[in-house]
Amino acid sequence: MTRGVRTPDLPPPHAGGVWTLAGDRLIIVSAEGPATILVPTERVRLLAVDLPLPNRARRLAALPFAIEDQVAEPIESLHLALGARTAPADAPSRYLVGVVHAETMAEWVALAEAHGLGAAPMVPDVLLLPRPVEGWAVEVREARALVLAADGTGFAIPAALLAAAWEAAGRPRLHALGQPLAGDLAVHATTADLRDADARAEVAIAELNLRQDAFASRPERVSSGWRRLGWILGIGAAAHILIAGGDTLMLRVIANRRAAETRALVSVAAPGTDLSGDLKATVTDLLPTGGGRAPDRFVPLLARLSAALAPLAGSVTVRAIRYEGNVLTMDCDPGVPDLAARIADALKAGRIRGQATASPDGAIRITASAA
Incomplete structure (x- = not known):
């Protein structure tokens, strides 16, 4: 979703409609409906995570443990957003989760606020595709392929890599949207998505809004009087913090409190569990991995690799994956x-553990590890 006109100079109170983020600018797609920002799926990892816990607060507390073995970066550097259930009838405890670098999320929020869109939800653009009953729904536009899987997860890759990714994933059933797919892809059906941009955005927001926790949407601007009062209160609070000191002790108290809360959570979800050892390992072992099998790391790794190689898309021709x-x-x-x-x-810049080696005939082999 990158077509449209350059961002007009709209006063903040009137900013609305569906916008897409392209590089360092926002482009309007549809002027209808509440403000919504579509972000590139290449920068967001979408996972289906089992969280068999009774309420949202407890699911959020367990989320870092649940995805830790599916990401290569330190959890502290990532922003985690909890979405809707992916299969309420078949897997009521499985949720869609979005993973973004916290620095990237901060940049997006700053850009949105600079354009008067500070309260706008942010959703990965792949979620605008209609979700298939099985296989993949695929939309190719401007040499870019968006893929939404039946389990609610999705990714974006250069269109040139689509055939190789499809082969490596076991040839899932393909549902093409819009223009026909090139190459030897066995397309099951080709249909057009007749929903307008506003309707598609509404469904996407219900699936996953990245504006959560520290990056939650801010309310409308307050008057200068209230803003002045806020500054006064903020300065007073800062002074009290400087006077109080004891940062190290406070952090230790908070850590102990979080550990106690986690132990209480485990005692409710899994009575009788031995919590005397490594608490982190114990909680991770309690979380299901979907039928006892290892988490599927192929699609997330492929999405990360594709995003890292995107600047070289015109120079890299893939034979096989x-x-x-x-x-x-x-x-x-x-x-x-x-x-x-x-x-x-490019692999190093994308924080991917791997290497690229050239053979005597010039062919290049790229290896990347999901571990």
Whole structure:
């Protein structure tokens, strides 16, 4: 969703409609309806996570433990957003979760506020696709492929990588939206999404709004008098904090309190559990992984790798993709002499554990680990 006109100079009280984020600017897609911002799915990891806990507060507390083995970055550097149930009838405890770098989220929020859209929900643009009953729903636009899976998760990759990703995923049933898919993809059905942008955005917001916790939408601007009062209260609070001191002791108290809350949570969800050892490991072991099988790391790893290689999309031609033992191998055609080094730099910049090696004939093999 990147077509439209350049951001008009709208006064903040009148900013509305559906907007898409492209680079460092916002582009309006539809002027109808409440303000909504579509963010690139390449920057968001979508996971289906089992959280068999009785209320939202407890699910949020357990969420970092539940996804820790599915992300390579430190949890502290990530923003986690809890969405709707992915299958209320078949798996009532499974929820859609969005994972974004906290720095990236802060940049998006600052850009939204600068354009008078500080209260607008933010959703990954892949969630605008209609969710298929099985397989993948695919929309290709401007050399970019959006893929929404039947389990509610999704990803975005360069269109040139779609066929290889489809093969590596076991050839799921394809439902093409809009323009036909190129190549030898076995498309089950081709249909158009007749919903307008506002209706699609409304469904996407219900599935997952990234504006949560520290990045929750802010209320409308207050008057200057209230703002002045806020400054006074803020300065007073800061003075009390400086006087009080004891930061280290306070952090320890908070950590102990969180541990006690987690133990109480586990005692309710799993009575009789031994909590005398490593609390973090115990809680992680209690969380189900979907039928006893290891979490599916292929799609998240492929999405991360595709996002990292996006700046080199015109230089990389993929022959085949394989995924074995948590390692994704991508074989590419020969390119410019320094292509392997540029790919290695892209992997490092994307914080992906992997390497790129060139064979004598110039072909390049990329390996990336999900561990």
